[in-house]
Amino acid sequence: MNFDYTDDQKALKDEARKFLTGCSPLTVARGVLENPAEGHDPVLWARLVEQGWCGAAIPETYGGLGMGYVELCALAEELGRAVSPVPFASSIYLFAEALLVAGSEEQKQALLPLVASGELLGTVAVSEGPGVLTDQAVAAQVIDGKLSGVKVPVTDGLVAQRAVVLAQGASGAGLYLVDLTGPGVSREFLSTIDPTRGAARIAFDGAPAELLGEAGKGMELLSRVQDRAAILIAFEQLGGADRALEMARDYALERFAFGRQIGSYQAIKHKLADVFVKNEVARANAYYGAWALSSDAPELPLAAAAARVAASAAYWLASKENIQTHGGIGFTWEADCHFFFRRARHLALVLGAPRDWKRRLADRLELRLAAELAEGN
Amino acid sequence: MNFEDSPEEAAYRQKVRAWIAANAPDMSHLTPEERRPWQEGHKEVASKWQAIKADAGYGCISWPKAWGGAEGTAIDEAIFNQEEARAGLQFNYFTTGLHMLLPALLEHNKDEVSLSLIPPAIRGDKIWCQLFSEPSSGSDSAGVRSAAVKDGDDWVINGQKVWNSGAQISDYGMLIARTDPDVPKHKGLTAFWLDMKTPGVEVRPIKMMSGDNELNEVFLTDVRIPDSQRVGEVGGGWKVIISTLMNERAAFGSVSGLNWRDTMKLAKQVASWEGTAMDDPAFREWLADLYIDAEAVRLLSFRTLTSLSKGTAPGPEGSVGKLLWSGMAQNLSSQALDILDHGGLIDDPASALMNGAFQHRFLWAPGLRLGGGTDEIMKNIIAERVLGLPGDVRVDKNVPFRDIPRGR
Numbered sequence: 001m002n003f004d005y006t007d008d009q010k011a012l013k014d015e016a017r018k019f020l021t022g023c024s025p026l027t028v029a030r031g032v033l034e035n036p037a038e039g040h041d042p043v044l045w046a047r048l049v050e051q052g053w054c055g056a057a058i059p060e061t062y063g064g065l066g067m068g069y070v071e072l073c074a075l076a077e078e079l080g081r082a083v084s085p086v087p088f089a090s091s092i093y094l095f096a097e098a099l100l101v102a103g104s105e106e107q108k109q110a111l112l113p114l115v116a117s118g119e120l121l122g123t124v125a126v127s128e129g130p131g132v133l134t135d136q137a138v139a140a141q142v143i144d145g146k147l148s149g150v151k152v153p154v155t156d157g158l159v160a161q162r163a164v165v166l167a168q169g170a171s172g173a174g175l176y177l178v179d180l181t182g183p184g185v186s187r188e189f190l191s192t193i194d195p196t197r198g199a200a201r202i203a204f205d206g207a208p209a210e211l212l213g214e215a216g217k218g219m220e221l222l223s224r225v226q227d228r229a230a231i232l233i234a235f236e237q238l239g240g241a242d243r244a245l246e247m248a249r250d251y252a253l254e255r256f257a258f259g260r261q262i263g264s265y266q267a268i269k270h271k272l273a274d275v276f277v278k279n280e281v282a283r284a285n286a287y288y289g290a291w292a293l294s295s296d297a298p299e300l301p302l303a304a305a306a307a308r309v310a311a312s313a314a315y316w317l318a319s320k321e322n323i324q325t326h327g328g329i330g331f332t333w334e335a336d337c338h339f340f341f342r343r344a345r346h347l348a349l350v351l352g353a354p355r356d357w358k359r360r361l362a363d364r365l366e367l368r369l370a371a372e373l374a375e376g377n
Numbered sequence: 378m379n380f381e382d383s384p385e386e387a388a389y390r391q392k393v394r395a396w397i398a399a400n401a402p403d404m405s406h407l408t409p410e411e412r413r414p415w416q417e418g419h420k421e422v423a424s425k426w427q428a429i430k431a432d433a434g435y436g437c438i439s440w441p442k443a444w445g446g447a448e449g450t451a452i453d454e455a456i457f458n459q460e461e462a463r464a465g466l467q468f469n470y471f472t473t474g475l476h477m478l479l480p481a482l483l484e485h486n487k488d489e490v491s492l493s494l495i496p497p498a499i500r501g502d503k504i505w506c507q508l509f510s511e512p513s514s515g516s517d518s519a520g521v522r523s524a525a526v527k528d529g530d531d532w533v534i535n536g537q538k539v540w541n542s543g544a545q546i547s548d549y550g551m552l553i554a555r556t557d558p559d560v561p562k563h564k565g566l567t568a569f570w571l572d573m574k575t576p577g578v579e580v581r582p583i584k585m586m587s588g589d590n591e592l593n594e595v596f597l598t599d600v601r602i603p604d605s606q607r608v609g610e611v612g613g614g615w616k617v618i619i620s621t622l623m624n625e626r627a628a629f630g631s632v633s634g635l636n637w638r639d640t641m642k643l644a645k646q647v648a649s650w651e652g653t654a655m656d657d658p659a660f661r662e663w664l665a666d667l668y669i670d671a672e673a674v675r676l677l678s679f680r681t682l683t684s685l686s687k688g689t690a691p692g693p694e695g696s697v698g699k700l701l702w703s704g705m706a707q708n709l710s711s712q713a714l715d716i717l718d719h720g721g722l723i724d725d726p727a728s729a730l731m732n733g734a735f736q737h738r739f740l741w742a743p744g745l746r747l748g749g750g751t752d753e754i755m756k757n758i759i760a761e762r763v764l765g766l767p768g769d770v771r772v773d774k775n776v777p778f779r780d781i782p783r784g785r
Contacts, residue, residue, distance in 0.1 A: 001379060001380065001381070001382065001383065001452065001679060001682055001683060001686065002378060002683055003378065003380075003676065003679045003680035004378065004680075004683055005378065245764075249764050249765070249766065252766060253767075260767075260770070261766075261767055263760075263766040263767055264766065264768070264770070266753075266756075266757070266760075266769065268766070269756065269757065269760035269764075269766050270753070270756040270760065272760060272764055273755075273756035273760045273764070276697070276759050276763060276764060277697050277700055277701065277759070280673065280677065280697045281669055281670060281673040281701070284672065284673040284676035284677050284680075285669055285672055285673060287378050287676065288378075288380060288672065288676055290378050291378040291380050294378070305665070306665075306668060306669050306672055309665055309666070309669050310669040310672075310673070313666075313669075355662065357665075358661065358662045358665035359658070359661060359662070361664075361665040361668060362661035362662075362664050362665055365637070365641065365664065365665075365668060366641070366655070369638060369641055369642075
């Protein structure tokens with residue numbers, strides 16, 4: 001029983017925070033906000049690669065450091081806290097996890113070492129536009145190893161060199177590996193609510209596609225990959241939510257109105273206490289998710305959905321109440337509050353909206369209750 | 378991060394699970410109504426169970442052996458509580474005494490008489506209640522007006538207490554009285570213990586909005602007790618209040634009452650537009666939100682255990698947990714009535730689904746958000762002690778108690 005990081009993990013997390021405080025201040029995110037075509041900060045990305053972060057949880061046999069998932073969660077929490085404008089989530093939580101979950105030994109051997117070293121940047125391309133992603137809604141198609149269709153939005157779609165694409169095959173939707181720098185791929189910049197996490201519209205027209213995992217099992221495999229990514233992203237959300245709360249707290253201490261600190265009014269105190277409670281709910285569920293992920297526990301799917309729902313709700317509340325606590329200044333372009341507000345919603349949508357995950361959670365709860373009843377508990 | 382039992386913990390769990398299964402008291406003779414807290418039959422079973430536990434060393438697991446405990450770890454105690462809950466054996470009659478008042482008494486009083494109060498409390502033969510709150514001293518817990526005046530070697534106490542859980546069945550109480558009205562409010566308080574049969578102590582039950590009687594008023598008229606029943610220093614009552622409340626926060630963790638499982642079981646029995654309420658997307662979304670809060674309450678108790686096992690003081694999770702579970706009780710009972718539709722109106726245990734447990738909870742839940750520190754007090758604690766925001770402006774802080782403005 002240990003509801004906490006170990007001392008070693010804490011030391012890693014402290015180092016990560018120091019590192020990001022130095023090379024990923026909010027001015028870096030602002031730089032990308034002002035030049036959205038960039039989509040990320042290449043200098044910061046190079047620094048992360050140099051530090052070996054890409055390979056943190058990738059097994060040593062595939063060229064990674066094999067540190068473990070709780071360690072990766074610690075890094076995610078710090079990246080979220082720093083609102084770092086980097087394609088880490090796409091390449092590590094999604095692309096690398098898709099390879100680990102669905103890839104053949106050959107595919108893993110060929111690509112994971114490149115992801116771990118940062119030489120290859122990957123992403124996933126699943127959505128095709130507004131609305132919930134279902135099996136039937138996938139129109140992209142692979143015929144004779146050639147992919148055609150449009151994927152939009154694809155986060156980090158402009159900078160990634162490879163993508164795992166969800167498309168219909170002969171036996172239903174499947175996952176396919178596609179070289180985004182190859183023939184039959186055209187990508188264009190897409191403006192989004194969070195320019196610090198760039199996105200693209202990608203049109204495929206006969207692009208060579210290689211099956212990843214079993215044919216026709218795309219939705220099932222994707223769901224497994226997303227469960228793993230949901231836990232890692234929950235840590236980014238948690239880190240951001242904590243920092244948004246700290247910003248609001250700090251401002252409430254320095255701002256005076258009616259002759260005293262605004263943080264001495266219960267209207268502000270109780271609001272921020274509510275944010276703290278939501279953050280603790282997110283932390284508890286995220287920690288449980290980290291344990292499930294690192295021990296590959298059977299509770300993983302339920303824990304992942306709970307972590308995602310809780311962390312999305314927490315970041316949303318913390319980021320909007322941070323603006324509210326700041327008052328008018330919080331609503332300006334110049335203030336930093338909107339980085340958190342934008343990132344909160346980006347992270348809540350990028351794997352499918354909380355609505356979708358509440359549905360998954362309820363499905364999994366039904367399975368769990370049925371299993372408990374069968375065991376006679 | 379590890380949420381599994383260590384091999385020792387797993388072995389302990391297995392041992393107590395088997396022991397509980399072999400020794401659990403029979404409740405089959407009780408009607409659903411009699412199984413509710415504060416009903417005579419329920420209390421009888423609880424006392425019997427407490428004695429069985431005490432004989433086997435489970436009466437007060439984490440206490441020192443010298444005081445009748447088993448010197449187990451806080452984790453052992455928590456595991457035992459979880460296993461009791463699993464077996465449907467959750468009784469709150471002894472918690473106030475064993476987990477809040479008596480640890481504070483023993484921290485301040487080491488005399489023979491005080492020690493002699495312990496064994497009968499562990500066996501469930503004697504029940505303790507808290508006599509802190511007053512009509513004008515609720516959240517403002519230092520605003521106590523009941524006065525204790527020294528008379529030779531005795532103290533004579535006059536005043537009124539209220540919201541005293543279990544006073545109607547208690548044998549002993551711990552009381553806070555004002556011994557000096559000429560100093561600021563926190564400084565003039567003193568704690569005492571007393572026998573509830575002392576002349577001048579009158580308990581009047583309060584009928585709560587749920588129709589139950591857990592709470593009471595206690596009137597104190599010329600109650601004479603010896604100075605040896607004083608707990609801590611004269612003027613040190615606030616310290617005693619704080620140490621009992623700290624014990625209370627540490628004792629949270631195993632929460633009784635209806636949960637997400639019960640709500641799902643109900644939903645599966647209730648018709649909706651298509652299928653049952655369990656098939657209704659709105660209900661499913663609500664259930665997901667309920668579940669993350671319920672998980673947080675469960676997991677935060679692990680954080681308390683982690684702190685205790687490392688020998689550090691538990692953090693703010695007690696206040697967070699209290700806010701969450703009391704809010705959940707209201708949320709889930711209200712939702713249950715909604716999905717029952719017209720049937721939500723029926724609270725007759727003989728005909729309502731699940732014996733009307735949700736209707737009963739619905740009428741009880743408002744009190745959960747008030748007792749043991751209101752939502753508002755919990756938020757103040759979080760804002761001030763965790764986030765470091767300033768305390769409220771206190772107009773009564775450096776004023777002698779007798780000069781503090783008072784309403785009716």
